[in-house]
Amino acid sequence: MSFLIRVIVNALALAVAVWIVPGIHIDAVGDDTLGLVVSYLVVGLIFGLVNALVRPIVSLLSLPITCLTLGLFTIVVNALMLALTGWLTRFIPAELIIDHFWWDAIAGTIIISIVSAVLGLFVSSDRR
Template sequence: MSFLIRVIVNALALAAAVWIVPGLKIVATNEGLTSTVIAYLVVAAIFGLVNALVRPVVKLFSLPITCLTLGLFTIVINAVMLLLTSWLTTFTPFELIIEKFWWDAIAGTIIISIVSAVLGLFVKSGNE
């Protein structure tokens, strides 16, 4: 999958999470449809970069606790990556706001994972 397609899939997954979880918000400085679409794409690109660069290192160091919890700690790792994305977006005109860690971030990552997996089934891979 190319980077642009991954960003679009992440943007749609983020949109679903923002729609379902009341404590997740993506705020743009300029209101309007174009600004909102760009906000979702920028936040999705940052989320994709965080998942590509930071997440493998965190998963490596947390491997023992992930094995002890039979993989359930991966949900916490994904929530922390979403929180890191939220912090990084404070430096852009578009901001991802997470109100509560335990409910909003974890519920948001579960929804993002499910929607990304389902959308990934419909997107043709570049390797085929």
């Protein structure tokens, strides 16, 4: 159940990033609302899988430069994960499009992180 909640949180964070950042778009499966919701959920699922599988490896390999920049390189790593999600979604009907890496992906990453953190406060976790 927590995996499904995490996918929904990712989808909502992506929706806010698409709404705020003009250089990030999601091509929906259909023109109706259901197609748009399914597209956001599928892209949120792929984004969650990329963050769960690829991000720890990239974070470990970039640990020296992250320490050198006092953690600011983490924003670039997160933007790379968003760009990787965009590349992976090229092969499915619901596609995440990022116009420019530097401004759009960085701004989208910051917005997604803030929205995920805020939504994470409202989602109850069963960890003790």
